[in-house]
Amino acid sequence: MYSDKVMDHFRNPRNVGEIDNADGIGEVGNPVCGDIMKIFLKIDNNIITDAKFKTFGCGAAIASSSMATELVRGKTLEEAWEVSNKAVAEALEGLPPIKMHCSVLAEEGIHKAINDYRVKKGFEPWTEKNLHSHEQEDMTCQH
């Protein structure tokens, strides 16, 4: 059911772990729904120099976390903010429809970590401009 890319990132997840004194941390999901992602970002001069994650969830959730952290590494915060759930899913060569919410969670995790950093630095948090997650409404755990 999963693409080779998903299985690769599931078997050999990139960037697993925590960052001590991370500049931004974003935790999203809910154990009731069976998915929790915690994203850790190291940020220097507006650039994400390191990204790590810890995830409780299915194969797609682990692979999405792995891919999302890969995609944002080395990017500016503005560029990282633009990494959409679709980009994560496409980089994984697709996710089954019922698993698309895992990529949404990864995007939300990155956003939350970026905003955590912005708030800590005294900036206004950025607001979610696209409402893509609502497209997934019936695929999203309502808890």
Add this chain to the structure above:
Amino acid sequence: MGAQRTIYLDHAATTFVKPEVLEAMIPYFTKYFGNPSSIYGIARDSKHAIDVARVQAAKALGADPDEIYFTSGGSESDNWAIKGIALANRKRGNHIITTRIEHHAVLHTCQFLEKEGFEVTYLPVDQYGLVNPEDLEKAITDRTILISVMYANNEIGTIEPIAELGAIARKHKVYFHTDAVQAIGTIPIDVKSQNIDLLSLSAHKFYGPKGIGALYIRKGVRIENLIHGGGQERRRRAGTENLAGIVGLGKAIEMATADIPGHNAKIRSMRDRLVKGVMEKIPHTRLNGHPEMRLPGNFNMSFEYIEGESMLLWLDEEGICASTGSACTSGSLEPSHVLLATGLPVEISHGSLRLSLGDANTEEDVDFVLEVLPSVVKKLRDMSPLYQKSGKEGGCNVQ
């Protein structure tokens, strides 16, 4: 990365077909393929084979052969029993009693009937998955026409007190159906002494072929047909008989019920070693289902802080075929209704693993699982944000 060997631990999902069963079936594809409704020689052979299988099935249940009706499997048998009784007895009442832990073939059929004006009571179960007979008796009203309680649960393996529930149903003159799909070959069944009016079974759960099952209907039970058409199965279930399947079911049920205690002892000892070993090797683990009143091959455990599908994927990498109560493999986003009905917290239900042992297994399989599973659980816990390695209790830190 193909696994070197396959370790099949999903016998509750389906079983392999025993060579003796397959051998018995083959002539009925090639040589004696005649339509049993025809009158020439090869058709008479077909008809005779069906009669033999009917006797084999009846003997396994303590029923009369003319109380056995062949169907396409467990789901059809459950649908027929419930819809058939509901439709034939709606003048007497519109109330059905079942439980929260039934297979979806029963639950969804009951939900369908609710839309058609029937009322359904879904009995709760205790932490082990047992139905309380007192709850059943209290739920019966003068409009109750059917009680349907599974013999043994497919996920957690809990064996229900069927004889006791059957006696209550009989006392109140309510029809009693049991989905015995998981029970055949592991629990001695006697429909007469256990007061069972209808019983569903499916051959592929006891080393027979898929696509064939049966419904036992006690003589005198008022039931409507589900499949209308020709006059097969004594005008009760239309459709040209699945001849080879019926022969396979007969042979399989005869073999499965020949030595139930001997078969159970071997499988139970492997299962118990597996449970004990996992408990010793993996902390924050719990056994789901009843400690004793459970199917001998059923292992259902929850591993806190991790999710079931990722466990299955890693086990699959090692060639181990298993199953989980997590939402992520069911096509829905809710975890197992059975685990939730036992009061298991949702987040822990996501981390459940079902291994169902059977005749495909050996002691070496148990050794291999005990070697592989702890490292799979550790690997997933190490990347889980819920797992607090520092805390002694390692408690779940999220509400």
